[in-house]
Amino acid sequence: MSNTLHPPVRPEYELPLQTFNEIAVxxxxxxxxxxxxxxxxxxxxxxxxxxxxxxxxxxxxxNDLLFPTFVATTHALVEGVISGELIEKVAISLSVLLQGYFIGVLVAFALTTLAVSTQLGRDLLDTLTSMLNPLPAIALLPLALLWFGLGRGSLVFVLVHSVLWPLALNTYAGFQGVPETLRMAGRNYGLRGLPYVLQVLVPAALPAILSGLKIGWAFAWRTLIAAELVFGASSGKGGLGWYIFQNRNELYTDKVFAGLATVILIGLLVENIVFRTLERVTVQRWGMQR
Structure with a gap:
């Protein structure tokens, strides 16, 4: 009884603080x-x-005809840049690429917005991606030639196909991974439809969206080069792929390798400057990605 009324008191003690000089730096x-x-x-x-x-x-x-040296390839690359021929081919290819890429991004965003808003949109996106995503974009080239002729329209068509489906799948997967708490917060603020997608889903799913943009860019870039190897660009002007094809026919293997090196360099620049900067100012700055 006495122990209940008078419980033992734990003695207090104080730990002395160490001086700053004693702390290991x-x-x-x-x-x-x-x-x-x-x-x-x-x-x-x-x-x-x-x-x-x-x-x-x-x-x-x-054997320079089969495999030119790095020095010879660099010389051909510098010569092509100085003469302006390589710069012109790159400009033609990039202008077509950007047009098809942005159209593909817009269509992918429209499909995923419809998919997260209605059941019919989800069924539509699931059906179209199951049907068309496994289909190589370059396989649509003969059909594109029939529909749009020998020119920019055919290239843009196959580029849209190459960008659309991987971006739509990544974006929709990112939307599906948004926490329910954020969804409820957006609905509590009265957000519906497009404002709900832009203000809640897109910021939360931005890492997945950026991943889809990078995958779509890679698919579009290699699809464009492959398509230009077949028939060039608009109005009889060939792009970078056509430059590679022509020099292969003329047995200028160093220029072929210079064209391939240009394709690689552009890919590295876009990846390490454009997308890396976009990630740094968005998802890394917001703490969503390391």
Missing amino acids: ERRLSFTSRLWAQGWLRKGVILIVLAVIWELAARWQN
Whole structure:
């Protein structure tokens, strides 16, 4: 009884604080470690190593007609840029690519907006993606030639097909992954239809949308080059793929490799400048992605 009325009191004690000088201070990273932490430097080293391997393999092969050296390819690339021929071909290809890419993005956004708004839209998106997503865009080229003729319209048609379905699938998957709490918050504010999609679903699903944009870009870029290898661009003017095809016919293998290197360089620039900057100012800044 007495123990219940008078419970034992735990003695108090105080831990003395250590002075600042006694705390172990983490040693700063060396200049070499900080420099190696830069992504651009590591990627640059990888590219240099690949270029050295290319040069050694080409010299061992010793046949410029089959496999030109890295030095010869670089010379042809610089020569094409200085003469303006390569710049003109790149400009033609990119103008067609951007047109088809943006049309594909708009159509994909319209389909996914309809899919998250109505049951009919979900059924439509599911049916179309199941039917058309496995179909290679380049397989539609003969049909595009019949419908739009030999020109820009045919290229844009196959580009829209190559962008539309991967972007729509990624965007819809991102919308489906939005937490229910955010959905309820948007509905509580009275958001419906397009405002609900733009203000709630798109910001929350932005990592998946950016992934779809990158996949769509890669599909569109390689589809365009493949299509131009067949029939060029509008009004008889060929793009970068046509440049590769013509030089292959004339056995200028160094220029063929220069065209292929240009395709790779443009892909690297778009990936590391455009999309990486877009990720840094959005999802990384918002803490949605590391």
